[in-house]
């Protein structure tokens with residue numbers, strides 16, 4: 064009995080203390096789907112030869128690991144961390160009492176939580192759900208205490224449902240509600256920082272565009288941008304671990320001018336999709352504000368980076384311009400489109416024929432790594448958002464991208480300069496502790 068207890072305790076110590084990267088079966092499924100190529104051979108060899116996968120700062124958890132976990136929950140962030148994402152995203156928005164919480168949009172509570180099924184809460188929505196009514200429930204409709212009573216869920220809805228319970232269904236069949244059953248909470252931004260920091264990972268908070276008029280109850284856009292940064296300062300997180308993002312380029316300029324430590328890594332998100340077809344004169348005007356401010360990072364959607372040139376993935380004119388301006392490129396979002404036998408939809412529009420009627424280069428799941436490889440080798444992206452970071456972490460390990468080869472926890476490997484040395488003291492320290500514990504347990508056993 065004692066023996067079992069001690070052994071169990073020792074094993075428990077090993078399991079809980081060893082933060083091993085776990086990739087699951089999906090990357091290997093994706094390799095199997097590939098047609099024969101040098102890349103497939105290289106990835107197969109990598110899968111065969113890699114004994115231990117490492118965290119990669121090239122691998123960014125988009126809303127956590129939201130392909131299968133309810134987005135922006137601590138559960139989703141934990142899944143991303145266990146899949147080796149070196150950087151995890153909280154989209155930041157504010158509550159009625161001006162607290163910062165993680166939601167993809169200020170007004171998506173009706174599709175990302177069960178709010179419409181709670182009559183008292185539903186009544187407080189900007190537009191409450193009712194049969195035939197499209198609801199709109201905003202974080203700014205509720206206090207933080209109220210929001211913390213909600214259960215987060217997979218982002219989905221059934222527009223023509225006749226009951227509130229029916230409205231919150233509709234999860235795509237290639238996603239799952241498996242991890243939504245225990246009422247995961249809507250986390251505060253500060254809770255996201257604590258969780259991600261405890262895992263020694265880094266941060267990419269996005270300041271979400273307000274959907275209420277600003278200033279909101281005295282909160283100006285600049286105060287809001289500053290508040291987000293201040294929560295890192297309060298948590299003792301250095302600016303080098305934080306890539307603040309916004310689609311509003313005035314926010315990026317604000318951080319560069321007024322929060323300079325954080326401004327150096329501020330990311331300008333791109334949603335002027337017409338810019339894909341801009342000429343030089345138009346591109347000059349388009350990028351002027353962030354070029355003048357000295358922004359270093361640009362993050363367009365994946366399709367804006369590429370073009371189908373003679374049946375192969377090539378750099379778009381848009382991204383050639385951005386690279387000439389020395390922007391480091393981060394892009395979004397891999398693993399968001401479901402099975403690629405559909406062509407991948409919006410995120411692949413420049414290479415699947417949707418935009419220009421060309422022959423599609425996206426035929427199925429075998430193209431996931433081919434496409435990712437093109438983004439790496441043709442464009443030289445420094446970070447990849449993914450709804451399932453395991454896929455990106457696997458590729459990054461095989462290609463030596465952003466790996467935490469150093470052990471000081473302050474690595475700056477976002478340009479793919481990581482090395483493959485057996486990683487360092489943090490992980491080894493833990494296994495060492497576990498080993499000592501095991502020996503101690505065995506010795507204790509001998510003397511009892």
Ligand SMILES: *[C@@H]1O[C@H](CO)[C@@H](O)[C@H](O)[C@H]1NC(C)=O
Pocket residue numbers: 285320321
């Ligand atoms: C931000 O910096 C600019 C330029 O230095 C300055 O004009 C502005 O007042 C600052 N804003 C805040 C809110 O401090």
Ligand SMILES: *[C@@H]1O[C@H](CO)[C@@H](O)[C@H](O)[C@H]1NC(C)=O
Pocket residue numbers: 342343344345
């Ligand atoms: C760029 O496009 C704009 C808008 O279509 C047009 O007015 C302008 O002449 C073009 N400039 C060049 C250099 O082609």
